[in-house]
Amino acid sequence: MDCKECKNKLIFYFENSLEKEEMGKVKNHIALCDECQSALNQLVKSFEIIEIEKQMRANPFLATRVIQNIQNRSNNTVIGLIRKLQPALFSLLLVVTLTLGILLGNLYQINNSDVYVSDQFEELYISDLNQENIELTFLTETSNE
């Protein structure tokens, strides 16, 4: 067995999945070849890293975190909906304010017309045009005499 052939079978040798005869050939080659031995060591090291990684466990509070996250997200959905509706609510508020303003304005105009009427009364009261003027009074008085 040459180095090329051996290197192609190293991973299967390491996994012990070669046939018995092949296992023996690779084993014998490795015993004599430093390069192939070092390649095998490298493979072993790499697969050890995977084994170490596999021993890691998930956070024991994962379930609590997930449930908390779900609750937060549902709260955020409500807030998000409010945020999405914000422009529409603002427009609605603007329309309501404008309508209210117009209504109040109309109310003010009606009051003004009332005031106008009373002004006329006041004007009549103050004005003496409709009353008998003094010249006419004198004339009447002199004619009576």
Added chain:
Amino acid sequence: MTEQELIRAINKGDQHAFQLLISKYQDQIFRVSLGFLHNKEDAEEIAQDVFIEVYHSIHKFREESKLATWLYRIAVNKSLNFLRKKKKHSILKSIDSFFINSDKPEFEIEDVSQRHPLEIMEYREDAQRLYTVINSLPKNQRIAFTLNKYEDLAYKEIAEVMGLSLSGVESLIYRAKINLQKKLVSNKT
């Protein structure tokens, strides 16, 4: 509680049943994600996302496959999407690290306190080399290899998760091993 009872209970909004599901599958999902991401925090984030998705879409699960198969499928998809997004940001990150000069590795070693600093450094180099090689595998080979090596799933189960035939999975894992061997050995020697 059987799998079907568990699913029915979660569908009815039983939070205790959902907690049971998480505690039953959290390590498996975490390990699969870790196999793709090689970072504890990222793997935990993905595991959380997987269970959140399960909570919201368990009513869509038609029980045609095992619950674990469905969970693995979600975990694989989420991990691959995460990697895709991470790759997009890698250019920005590399610019960032150029200025900040951060040497923080993307992987961790459990219980480093008992190791010599040189040993830790060598381990990190080896781990980085291994992860680079695994990440360079074609997508399907990587999925099949990760499920097989990190989760010790049988070829039949991998075939169910990936929606492939048994022989297809056998071939994928064989090619993945050959590629890994070629790259790991030629990288070092």
